[in-house]
Amino acid sequence: MPNIKEIxxxxxxxxxxxxxxxxxNQLISPETREHVIKIIRKHNYVPxxxxxxxxxxxxxxxxxxxxxEDRESFDNIFFHKVMFGIENVLYKNELSLIISNLQAHGDGxxxxxxxxxxxxxQGIILPSFILTPELIKMLKTMKFPFVALGEPENTxxxxxxxxxxxxxxxxxxxxxxxxxGYRRIAFLNGSAREVFNQNRLAGYRSMLAQKGMPADxxxxxxxxxSKDSAYVAMSRLLNLPSPPDAVICVNNVISMGAMKAIAExxxxxxxxIGIISFDNFPIAELVEPKLxxxxxxxxxxxAEAAKLLLRLMENPNAHHQVSLISTxxxxxxxxxx
Numbered sequence: 001m002p003n004i005k006e007i008x009x010x011x012x013x014x015x016x017x018x019x020x021x022x023x024x025n026q027l028i029s030p031e032t033r034e035h036v037i038k039i040i041r042k043h044n045y046v047p048x049x050x051x052x053x054x055x056x057x058x059x060x061x062x063x064x065x066x067x068x069e070d071r072e073s074f075d076n077i078f079f080h081k082v083m084f085g086i087e088n089v090l091y092k093n094e095l096s097l098i099i100s101n102l103q104a105h106g107d108g109x110x111x112x113x114x115x116x117x118x119x120x121x122q123g124i125i126l127p128s129f130i131l132t133p134e135l136i137k138m139l140k141t142m143k144f145p146f147v148a149l150g151e152p153e154n155t156x157x158x159x160x161x162x163x164x165x166x167x168x169x170x171x172x173x174x175x176x177x178x179x180x181g182y183r184r185i186a187f188l189n190g191s192a193r194e195v196f197n198q199n200r201l202a203g204y205r206s207m208l209a210q211k212g213m214p215a216d217x218x219x220x221x222x223x224x225x226s227k228d229s230a231y232v233a234m235s236r237l238l239n240l241p242s243p244p245d246a247v248i249c250v251n252n253v254i255s256m257g258a259m260k261a262i263a264e265x266x267x268x269x270x271x272x273i274g275i276i277s278f279d280n281f282p283i284a285e286l287v288e289p290k291l292x293x294x295x296x297x298x299x300x301x302x303a304e305a306a307k308l309l310l311r312l313m314e315n316p317n318a319h320h321q322v323s324l325i326s327t328x329x330x331x332x333x334x335x336x337x
């Protein structure tokens with residue numbers, strides 16, 4: 001593989017001229033540019049991205065920060081889809097993605113500071129739940145571009161973030177069930193501490209109110225994150241004097257527990273009870289009956305996060321921006337009453 005000096009010699013120009021051609025410098029004449037490009041193609045020359053980054057004092061790399069101590073989030077299939085969305089946009093903009101561990105304990109922040117000061121990265125994307133006030137202050141003081149994945153607890157925070165429009169998803173689920181003929185709609189929530197779960201529940205409440213059907217608090221249950229807890233909660237709801245005729249589950253794991261409880265009651269889905277779940281995992285089409293879902297496009301969430309970051313990298317003084325990715329209903333057998 002030839003180096004830039006050998007390309008310059010073959011073209012009869014200086015190395016700085018070759019560098020200007022590679023960087024699309026407008027000071028180079030069209031004739032010189034065409035001549036140098038022909039030599040580059042003839043010798044199959046590929047510029048060293050790291051060297052170019054050092055010469056321009058600008059890295060060609062973006063970091064996705066994770067906390068590998070949080071295995072549940074790191075192992076989640078959504079993480080990989082988000083990462084694919086980020087990489088898809090960065091690749092088209094000739095940027096590379098690295099994953100860096102920002103541990104809750106240890107020297108994670110010190111290593112991050114060194115990466116920034118050493119110009120090893122140009123920007124950061126990170127989950128909002130590891131974005132502490134301390135870290136926000138540090139990044140803002142350094143005037144370093146960053147974008148959060150997921151709505152922060154403090155929505156007044158002045159930084160860019162992107163999330164799924166979870167409230168919209170809750171509204172769509174209720175509307176779909178009402179249009180399908182169901183009236184007494186339960187809601188099986190995950191952890192009430194999670195912002196996205198709070199928003200899904202808020203959407204459920206708001207759509208019921210719009211339809212003149214205020215939420216019955218007896219039909220709302222927090223299930224944590226396990227199939228077993230969802231089974232217990234759904235069994236309790238089905239034993240109420242006035243049980244639900246439909247249920248919304250905040251994820252596919254909870255929906256599996258709910259379906260187990262429904263089966264044990266010998267209730268038919270969708271004839272006697274309808275069920276709809278967030279998360280359009282492949283399992284939704286493998287269960288019987290096939291599961292209607294609120295589809296959340298986490299690939300697009302990752303892509304949008306990358307676009308927001310590129311915007312900040314180009315203009316560090318840009319006003320902060322938030323983006324919500326729309327949801328949609330994937331209608332299947334479980335709600336066709």
